[in-house]
Amino acid sequence: MHHLLDTIDFGLLVLDRDARIVMANRWVRERMRSVPEPVGRRLADVWGGSIDPRLLFAVRECLEFGHSLRLSHAFHPVPLPLFRPGDAGDERMRHAVDVIATLPPQGSPEGARQGNGALQCVLQIRDMSEIARRERLLKDQARQLRIELQRATEVQQELARQSLRFRELARQASVGLFETDAQGQLSYCNERCAQMLHVDALAQLGRHWLNMLPGDDVARLGPRWNAASSAQVRFADELCLGASGAETWLRIEAGPILDAHRLPAGFIGTVTDVTEFREHARRNEYRANHDALTGLVNRERFAERVHAAIAEAQRLGQRVAILFLDLNHFKQINDEHGHAVGDTALKAAAQRMRRCLRSDDMVARLGGDEFAALIPNAPEDASLERILGKLSKAIALPLNVGSCCLRIGCSVGMAIYPDHAADPASLLAHADEQMYQRKRQAHAAAAAGAAPRLRLVEEAPLR
Numbered sequence: 234m235h236h237l238l239d240t241i242d243f244g245l246l247v248l249d250r251d252a253r254i255v256m257a258n259r260w261v262r263e264r265m266r267s268v269p270e271p272v273g274r275r276l277a278d279v280w281g282g283s284i285d286p287r288l289l290f291a292v293r294e295c296l297e298f299g300h301s302l303r304l305s306h307a308f309h310p311v312p313l314p315l316f317r318p319g320d321a322g323d324e325r326m327r328h329a330v331d332v333i334a335t336l337p338p339q340g341s342p343e344g345a346r347q348g349n350g351a352l353q354c355v356l357q358i359r360d361m362s363e364i365a366r367r368e369r370l371l372k373d374q375a376r377q378l379r380i381e382l383q384r385a386t387e388v389q390q391e392l393a394r395q396s397l398r399f400r401e402l403a404r405q406a407s408v409g410l411f412e413t414d415a416q417g418q419l420s421y422c423n424e425r426c427a428q429m430l431h432v433d434a435l436a437q438l439g440r441h442w443l444n445m446l447p448g449d450d451v452a453r454l455g456p457r458w459n460a461a462s463s464a465q466v467r468f469a470d471e472l473c474l475g476a477s478g479a480e481t482w483l484r485i486e487a488g489p490i491l492d493a494h495r496l497p498a499g500f501i502g503t504v505t506d507v508t509e510f511r512e513h514a515r516r517n518e519y520r521a522n523h524d525a526l527t528g529l530v531n532r533e534r535f536a537e538r539v540h541a542a543i544a545e546a547q548r549l550g551q552r553v554a555i556l557f558l559d560l561n562h563f564k565q566i567n568d569e570h571g572h573a574v575g576d577t578a579l580k581a582a583a584q585r586m587r588r589c590l591r592s593d594d595m596v597a598r599l600g601g602d603e604f605a606a607l608i609p610n611a612p613e614d615a616s617l618e619r620i621l622g623k624l625s626k627a628i629a630l631p632l633n634v635g636s637c638c639l640r641i642g643c644s645v646g647m648a649i650y651p652d653h654a655a656d657p658a659s660l661l662a663h664a665d666e667q668m669y670q671r672k673r674q675a676h677a678a679a680a681a682g683a684a685p686r687l688r689l690v691e692e693a694p695l696r
């Protein structure tokens with residue numbers, strides 16, 4: 234019988250009514266490690282204080298009252314000091330003990346020895362090391378999962394915070410923002426965007442974003458958008474809303490976005506009010522090309538236009554005339570009447586020149602009291618001379634400024650493409666030279682008394 238019990242894969246300890254060990258199978262013996270022969274000794278004497286006291290209590294309960302119970306490895310990890318065979322370490326084997334109250338078999342020597350009806354206690358011991366190891370592993374994994382879950386929750390909360398932040402930023406942004414899906418259908422549009430395009434944001438969701446634009450612009454921008462969308466490149470254009478005079482210029486830009494797999498996911502777009510910017514640009518361009526005092530084009534712009542006119546004339550076999558006009562004794566007006574009066578005289582001279590010429594002709598202020606005119610598709614010489622005379626007369630007309638009446642003369646020179654030169658600078662130099670010769674002659678004649686010197690200043694006529 235004992236031989237059979239030695240083959241089973243769990244431990245068996247049988248205790249008699251006095252808690253003396255009457256049998257310990259091989260499984261137990263192999264795990265007792267250098268403990269003297271246990272049979273015939275009490276459990277507490279074999280292992281002393283190394284036994285979990287709860288086991289001793291359970292054994293007593295069993296022998297006195299017939300209670301069976303289990304000391305689970307989870308709550309009482311090592312009821313007995315047992316060690317795994319072959320394991321040299323000090324760590325005790327994790328095990329569970331079933332404390333079972335039994336009666337010795339009828340007619341057995343044990344029964345005979347103990348007397349009828351006396352309980353004996355069987356301790357059934359199972360190795361729980363592997364289960365405990367797995368439990369530890371599972372606990373570790375559960376702890377790790379809890380940490381990861383906590384982290385994921387935090388990340389999710391942070392994402393939600395960020396999303397809220399971005400939504401709020403987008404809501405309060407001064408530029409319009411919109412988002413489309415890969416088909417160009419509107420998936421988001423902030424209030425500013427809807428406000429600038431005069432649309433109801435909610436009603437537009439799910440529709441193609443181009444529907445937010447006026448019909449004419451859809452027709453104009455549609456093909457360009459389709460090209461940008463299929464090539465997945467940036468799209469940008471400007472459009473004008475509102476009636477003339479109160480118009481608003483909007484710049485629309487949209488760039489492609491990719492999803493997590495780097496596939497086209499749609500476009501993110503901005504709508505910016507560029508009305509003021511365009512107005513600034515227009516003003517800056519005007520300033521760069523015009524003289525602030527007279528409003529005429531400046532020397533640089535004039536040179537460009539002469540250049541273009543020569544190119545055109547070359548192509549069409551036409552002539553181009555350049556007039557160079559300089560006011561006579563202008564310094565004297567400044568000196569005698571002040572700079573403000575001089576300015577008024579310059580503005581008047583500019584206006585008079587403008588009025589003498591056709592709208593196709595260009596009048597420029599080259600600087601100081603020097604003016605120039607460009608006559609593209611110039612007529613024959615006689616007509617040009619007539620224009621020169623008309624100009625001189627118009628400039629010399631009396632000019633009332635405050636209490637004085639000014640009379641300002643001028644000297645004019647002319648150069649003709651292709652007769653005198655073929656480039657703007659040489660033409661202007663030729664006209665300047667001719668003007669200068671005439672001025673010298675006029676000054677000399679006036680000095681010699683041969684020509685009446687124009688009176689510069691008179692009293693203004695009474696009105």
Ligand SMILES: Nc1nc2c(ncn2[C@@H]2O[C@H](COP(=O)(O)OP(=O)(O)OP(=O)(O)O)[C@@H](O)[C@H]2O)c(=O)[nH]1
Nearest residue numbers: 559560561562563564565567572573575576601602
């Ligand atoms: N009021 C005013 N004067 C200017 C302005 N620009 C230049 N001037 C003046 O215009 C005068 C030009 O004089 P000049 O052309 O050198 O001489 P001028 O007195 O006209 O004499 P001639 O040309 O030889 O007949 C100078 O006194 C400059 O100071 C301007 O914007 N406003």
